[in-house]
Amino acid sequence: MTEHTVQTSxxxxxxxxxxxxxxxxxxxxxxxxxxPGTKLGEDDLGEIFGVSRTVIRAALxxxxxxxxxxxxxxxxxxxxxxxxxxxxxVFEARELLExxxxxxxxxxxxxxxxxxxxxHITDEHAAMSDGEQGKALHLSGLFHIEIARIADQSxxxxxxxxxxxxxxxxxxxxxxxxxxxxxxxxxxxxVQAIADGDGANxxxxxxxxxxxxxxxxxxxxxxxxxxxxxxxxxP
Amino acid sequence: MTEHTVQTSxxxxxxxxxxxxxxxxxxxxxxxxxxPGTKLGEDDLGEIFGVSRTVIRAALxxxxxxxxxxxxxxxxxxxxxxxxxxxxxVFEARELLExxxxxxxxxxxxxxxxxxxxxHITDEHAAMSDGEQGKALHLSGLFHIEIARIADQSxxxxxxxxxxxxxxxxxxxxxxxxxxxxxxxxxxxxVQAIADGDGANxxxxxxxxxxxxxxxxxxxxxxxxxxxxxxxxxP
DNA sequence: GGGCACAATATTGTATACAATCAAACCATG
DNA sequence: CATGGTTTGATTGTATACAATATTGTGCCC
Numbered sequence: 001m002t003e004h005t006v007q008t009s010x011x012x013x014x015x016x017x018x019x020x021x022x023x024x025x026x027x028x029x030x031x032x033x034x035x036p037g038t039k040l041g042e043d044d045l046g047e048i049f050g051v052s053r054t055v056i057r058a059a060l061x062x063x064x065x066x067x068x069x070x071x072x073x074x075x076x077x078x079x080x081x082x083x084x085x086x087x088x089x090v091f092e093a094r095e096l097l098e099x100x101x102x103x104x105x106x107x108x109x110x111x112x113x114x115x116x117x118x119x120h121i122t123d124e125h126a127a128m129s130d131g132e133q134g135k136a137l138h139l140s141g142l143f144h145i146e147i148a149r150i151a152d153q154s155x156x157x158x159x160x161x162x163x164x165x166x167x168x169x170x171x172x173x174x175x176x177x178x179x180x181x182x183x184x185x186x187x188x189x190x191v192q193a194i195a196d197g198d199g200a201n202x203x204x205x206x207x208x209x210x211x212x213x214x215x216x217x218x219x220x221x222x223x224x225x226x227x228x229x230x231x232x233x234x235p
Numbered sequence: 236m237t238e239h240t241v242q243t244s245x246x247x248x249x250x251x252x253x254x255x256x257x258x259x260x261x262x263x264x265x266x267x268x269x270x271p272g273t274k275l276g277e278d279d280l281g282e283i284f285g286v287s288r289t290v291i292r293a294a295l296x297x298x299x300x301x302x303x304x305x306x307x308x309x310x311x312x313x314x315x316x317x318x319x320x321x322x323x324x325v326f327e328a329r330e331l332l333e334x335x336x337x338x339x340x341x342x343x344x345x346x347x348x349x350x351x352x353x354x355h356i357t358d359e360h361a362a363m364s365d366g367e368q369g370k371a372l373h374l375s376g377l378f379h380i381e382i383a384r385i386a387d388q389s390x391x392x393x394x395x396x397x398x399x400x401x402x403x404x405x406x407x408x409x410x411x412x413x414x415x416x417x418x419x420x421x422x423x424x425x426v427q428a429i430a431d432g433d434g435a436n437x438x439x440x441x442x443x444x445x446x447x448x449x450x451x452x453x454x455x456x457x458x459x460x461x462x463x464x465x466x467x468x469x470p
Numbered sequence: 471g472g473g474c475a476c477a478a479t480a481t482t483g484t485a486t487a488c489a490a491t492c493a494a495a496c497c498a499t500g
Numbered sequence: 501c502a503t504g505g506t507t508t509g510a511t512t513g514t515a516t517a518c519a520a521t522a523t524t525g526t527g528c529c530c
Contacts, residue, residue: 041482076482155321278512
């Protein structure tokens, strides 16, 4: 089963213990290349990344703590499938944290920060133009994390990063097609408010942006049938 | 070094993979029986808990994700020593999250919830009377987590639980003796507001309670010299 | 043909062995 | 005596072996 090159191979090529594996998996989830519910077998991942199950296991546990994967004892790890309730909670938490954070960012942003935010938006547009929706979604998330970083509150920033990671899963599950690319404009206006140092405006814009996102989801009991059906079929 | 009873011993007596170890360590940290900076050697812990380094490692990584322990590559795990900056951030985050959560709790609390909160206060008093300050501090933290649970927001509750865990370390490092047992009264008034369903009052009480806690810490650059000295001596 | 018990298989949980790395002790040298 | 490099010891990082558990396939009985 486990056939690495040799025991004493390069081994120590990557970064720190499984950090690389966790990053790669996280990116794949963010970009919607791994669908919610996907089984993440340890042997498979070990072969793919060329490391032993030990490091795979550490990476999966790390992702489980972010609630990006769900580890069931003696069953294995699966890409998480946030419930409707969890989806609501995540966006309520974001609506509680991010507006205030945006205000703080507006108070502290430097010209370099603004430049980086604008580049994020440009990259996002480019990805969208190239049809790489997954990458665009990931960049959109990074935009929010960047604002938290600018606010210089690393603790809150870590929380927001975790919420955005879960948001990616939620969007994969509950997004409804009708709503579309309003994103770009909201981000653009937000950057302008932050560049102007207008904290109150940034706070309001972030709040309404999140409400827009939230309302673009189908979070009624009746919806998300495909997932429920699968769940009814498999657990 | 590693001498367990026998390889095929009981092994599966506890709960899930290292969960017991993580809980025991977490409790010890909460109750100030493990001081910030304490080295947590894997072999030592393995012998203490009667499990292999594998499960110890998983527990330590779990605690590291909660920022209760700090894992330095090739150096080992240490009980975390939050910096002044981190301490400020933790309390700012709590002041952002908990008042709103207390309001939600007031809106949803049942008589059983109130009973449980009152019992927490009673237990806390009892522990304090017995001179078990560590246990009292732990129960004080559980009180806050219980409110988040009552608010029925498990995502935010998890964040608050993480913040309270770090608060325990912060109190261990930066508490100044002068301020004393105001806690009990604040908690008592808070329970009353929640029992009355007075969300606005609960929110205000929680906010001022947290501000009191925050101001009972010595968070100036000049303070916390013992820790800086140790750090200058040892890292 | 449907349903259940049992065996075979696959996958995870845990322990241990080995390799890499770091810290401190040590000795040589100026 | 201070200082620098080397070596020794201890500790962590990773891989693998073994044990426990769940899942799946098969055959028997009804």
